[in-house]
Amino acid sequence: MVTQLEITNEKKDIAEAQIRKEQTPVDYNTLEYPIEVLVNKYLDGIDEDQNEIFIPDYQREMRWDEDRQSKFIESVLLGLPIAYILVADVSESEDLARLEIIDGTQRIRTLARFLNNELKLNNLEKLDSLNGFTFKDLPLSRQRRFQRTTIRMIQLTEKADEEVRRDLFERINTGSVELNEMEKRRGSKPGKFLDLIEELSQSEQFRNLCSFTDTEIKKRDPQEFILRFFAFLNNYKNYSGKKVHQFLDEYLKQANKSKSLNIDVMREEFISMLSFIEKYFPNALRIYRKTKDKYEPTTRIKFESITVGAALALRKNQGLIPHSTSFLDSEDFKNFTKGDGSSSQNKVTRRIEYVRDSLYR
16 A cells, blocks of 8 residues: 655645746746748858857757658648757857757758658648649748748857756657657767767778667667667676666666766777677668568667677687577577567566676687
8 A cells, every 4th residue: 555645834835945946047038930031041161060059969860750740741731839949058059159959859840841842742631632732832922921930949149058958858859759868868868978889880890790870879779779788788697677768767867877887898899799790690680571671670689798798708708700690590599589578677688698607618
């Protein structure tokens, strides 16, 4: 039975005091711009990274597919309410008076694509007669009315520092279907270790070994795979069996703050592991889908088992030459990495050490 705690006046006073203490005053202004002006502020100077309204590096990718983009344009044409775009006056760029987008990147990108005739409307239901239209296909009068349509914007003043901006980004996107866990980490947990993950995720050797698709790259799957590698490599014995994303979050946070973290050693260990796998079992990190006639990445569970196990074996012997890799097809390995209970503490340890011991024996 759950005991109901009594909420006394003293507890209420403590709660109120904590709220007052933790509140962060944020000055802001509410603005309204025509779409044409908003898009110009985003595009003018974008190639030189001097555009007035810019997208910060922690949320670069375009996530909406063309159906979602078309639906948004349809909403604008129908005059439906559009969510505020949230930006911050970045004091670090005082000479340029730039505005960092905290929430609204997908909307601004979609508007820019449409005005540049890069988006062809499709799968519209209310305005189905516009399916197949680009912006230039609209009557001139409708083009002008669309460009004059205003979008509201909340602008945080320069008093909102980077910590406040990133905290807002994380809170806005918590629970959002638009961002997965790795995308939220990029926005809310910056640091030297995350920078290393970004660097390694660009490796052609890594991407080729895993056969990531363009969609998976946009979803930041390569970054998550690398985070899983380091988190389990250096801390798998402390994995408690709780939700994996919490385990990854905690490791990322600690690694970013660590003063003893040797980025060069970590980079070399990752590259050495990739070279070992590429030489002795290059197809281990991907599967072949006959129905799609192409390779796809293997599961996250198999990826961390193989890569972490290999790295641990190489820690024992950097010049290791495996006698066989047939263990990857064994019933034991299949059982260790199948979906049922595969994230329990016991199975995490057993599957990683199974690969390590199979390679080293």
